[in-house]
Amino acid sequence: xxxxxxxxxxxxxxxxxxxxxxxxxxGICPFLGVSRKVNSSLGMGVAVVFVIILATVICWPLxxxxxxxxxxxxxxxxxxxxxxxxxxxxxxxxxxxxSPSLYKSLGIYLPLITTNCAVLGVAQSNTDQGLSFLSxxxxxxxxxxxxxxxxxxxxxxxxxxxxxxxxxxxxxxxIALFTAAIMAIAFMGLQGLFSGIQL
Amino acid sequence: MEILWAALVLLGLGLLLGLGLAIAAVxxxxxxxxxxxxxxxxxxxxxxxSCGYAGCKxxxxxxxxxxxxxxxxxxPGKEDVNFKPIIEYLDQNPNEDGSKVNIHL
Numbered sequence: 555x556x557x558x559x560x561x562x563x564x565x566x567x568x569x570x571x572x573x574x575x576x577x578x579x580x581g582i583c584p585f586l587g588v589s590r591k592v593n594s595s596l597g598m599g600v601a602v603v604f605v606i607i608l609a610t611v612i613c614w615p616l617x618x619x620x621x622x623x624x625x626x627x628x629x630x631x632x633x634x635x636x637x638x639x640x641x642x643x644x645x646x647x648x649x650x651x652x653s654p655s656l657y658k659s660l661g662i663y664l665p666l667i668t669t670n671c672a673v674l675g676v677a678q679s680n681t682d683q684g685l686s687f688l689s690x691x692x693x694x695x696x697x698x699x700x701x702x703x704x705x706x707x708x709x710x711x712x713x714x715x716x717x718x719x720x721x722x723x724x725x726x727x728x729i730a731l732f733t734a735a736i737m738a739i740a741f742m743g744l745q746g747l748f749s750g751i752q753l
Numbered sequence: 754m755e756i757l758w759a760a761l762v763l764l765g766l767g768l769l770l771g772l773g774l775a776i777a778a779v780x781x782x783x784x785x786x787x788x789x790x791x792x793x794x795x796x797x798x799x800x801x802x803s804c805g806y807a808g809c810k811x812x813x814x815x816x817x818x819x820x821x822x823x824x825x826x827x828x829p830g831k832e833d834v835n836f837k838p839i840i841e842y843l844d845q846n847p848n849e850d851g852s853k854v855n856i857h858l
Contacts, residue, residue: 616766624758633766640770647774647781654783661807 561692563748568696571747574672575704576738581672584663585705586730594659595709599702601649601664605641606673606701610694612637613677614687634677635668642668672701708737788817788846795838796827803828817843822855832858 574580581602588598613634621627646664650657657664667673676697680690711733720729793813804826806812815821816839824836836858843854 620762620766624762626755626759626762629759629763633763636763636766636770640774643774644777647777651781651783658807 557688561688564689564692565696565699567748568693569700569703570741570744572697573700573704573741574675574697575701576734576741578675580675581670581701583666584670585701585708585734586727588660588663589705589709589712589730591659592706592709592713594656595705596702597649597653597656597660598663599705601645601660602667602670602672603698603702605638605645605667605670606676606698607691607694608641609634609638609673609677610680610690612641614680614690617681630681631674631678634674638673638677639668672697704737708734711737786817788843789813791842791846792816792839795835795842797829797831797835799829801829816856817854819855822857824856824858 572578575582575585584598584602589595616633616637617627617630621630621633642665645667646657649660649664676694680693685693708730712730715729715733724732789810790813793810796809796813798809800808802808804812804821806815806821812821812827816824824830824839827835830836840856840858843856847853
């Protein structure tokens with residue numbers, strides 16, 4: 555029970571308090587690039603969730619059972635990139651087969667999940683903090699769902715902004731950047747959410 | 754010694770992942786009109802978007818599917834380098850039912 559509670563808490567903490575986009579500033583590229591329509595942002599978010607969780611599940615055993623026994627921990631980044639790139643290829647093939655319209659709307663941003671720093675960031679920070687498999691998994695799930703949450707929320711706001719009466723100089727990307735800043739400030743309010751909980 | 758291990762492990766990992774992807778590519782294969790690739794090759798491939806499509810591949814798709822008949826929409830394309838080879842290619846490779854792809858300059 556204790557393990558379960560700390561698992562859930564770890565998910566919520568990496569989802570809301572240490573949100574990848576708004577407090578660690580990872581994955582800004584798809585965050586701004588694919589958030590113009592709610593549907594494509596949802597697709598992007600789900601693809602990133604899939605890639606991050608699978609990358610976490612593969613990278614943790616890879617590091618602890620292959621790289622550490624061989625004494626080549628310094629190769630971790632290279633090995634992770636290899637895993638992530640192949641996973642993204644797989645997701646690309648999958649989406650192309652089962653949802654051509656999503657494939658079209660994601661466009662160049664789909665292969666660019668490879669360079670989405672959120673994916674590599676999760677794998678790397680799991681390794682750097684020396685987390686156990688369960689904590690790594692919680693971190694991966696929380697981070698990716700946090701990304702999904704933020705990109706969908708942001709795209710909903712952007713859709714409304716399209717029809718809003720914004721000043722001419724701020725139309726498009728500038729007002730989107732303002733919005734992102736205000737969202738980041740709002741999420742700072744969640745800091746210290748767990749300060750009263752003893753584990 | 755370390756470098757040997759590093760090379761070996763990454764080589765093994767690469768082989769394994771490559772094999773997995775090769776299998777996935779066969780299972781998840783999507784049948785695509787071969788002519789789209791060929792037409793896209795003959796376009797300028799600047800991906801400038803001035804034709805109104807999202808890149809040269811998208812325009813090639815529209816041409817082959819008969820949705821785009823006016824090649825001149827491709828602004829950077831040149832008649833000798835791009836348009837004539839496309840017309841020539843599509844003349845030689847008509848649609849499956851034998852009808853010609855409808856394009857003009």
